[in-house]
Amino acid sequence: xxxxxxxxxxxxxxxxxxxxxxxxxxxxxxxxxxxxxxxxxxxxxxxxxxxxxxxxxxxxxxxxxxxxxxxxxxxxxxxxxxxxxxxxxxxxxxxxxxxxxxxxxxxxxxxxxxxxxxxxxxxxxxxxxxxxxxxxxxxxxxxxxxxxxxxxxxxxxxxxxxxx
Numbered sequence: 001x002x003x004x005x006x007x008x009x010x011x012x013x014x015x016x017x018x019x020x021x022x023x024x025x026x027x028x029x030x031x032x033x034x035x036x037x038x039x040x041x042x043x044x045x046x047x048x049x050x051x052x053x054x055x056x057x058x059x060x061x062x063x064x065x066x067x068x069x070x071x072x073x074x075x076x077x078x079x080x081x082x083x084x085x086x087x088x089x090x091x092x093x094x095x096x097x098x099x100x101x102x103x104x105x106x107x108x109x110x111x112x113x114x115x116x117x118x119x120x121x122x123x124x125x126x127x128x129x130x131x132x133x134x135x136x137x138x139x140x141x142x143x144x145x146x147x148x149x150x151x152x153x154x155x156x157x158x159x160x161x162x163x164x
Contacts, residue, residue, distance in 0.1 A: 028108040028109060030115060030141070033146065034108050034139060035108065035117075037056065040056075041053075042101040043101075045099075045101050048080045050077065053076060053077060054077065055147070056148055057076060057147060057151075058149045060073070060149060061073050061147075061148055061149055061150065061151060062149070062150050062151070063076060063148075063151040063153075064151065066153040066154055066155045098125050098127075099124055099125045099126065100124050100126075101123055102121075102124070103119045103120065103121060104122060113140060113141040113142075114138065114139065115138075115139045115141075115146070116136065116138050116139075117136070118134070118135070118136045118137075119134075120132055120133070120156060121134075121135045132156040133154060133156055135152065136152045137150065138150040
């Protein structure tokens, strides 16, 4: 038994040194850049700034809204235009325009040209109050710039209750 354990030790050390957690998540050289990108996006969200949305989301992004509906970049960009009254796009555009957005508890794990950003989004409507969402975005650096290729938003009831 002792010989088997001795043979496994170098393998386990090598595995630990090459695992994403050990190698990439502990350091995130692009954390500042990604946090700045996130803050620019959140600032522009209430103005439906097409240029910022276009820059933030990759062409092949898959975005899962808090409602569970998955949308594409084309859907996102269409929702910034004049959406049809009564549609989900119109509702989202109206909510964005009537709110400001902040991020809290931002964590960045970087794996080379890929990074995962997790944070609490705080949506503050103009009529007061706040709604909290846990967001996780996966970013890929292509052509020298970071863009979101996957996004997941989940309403965070527990965080809302704690904030009250």
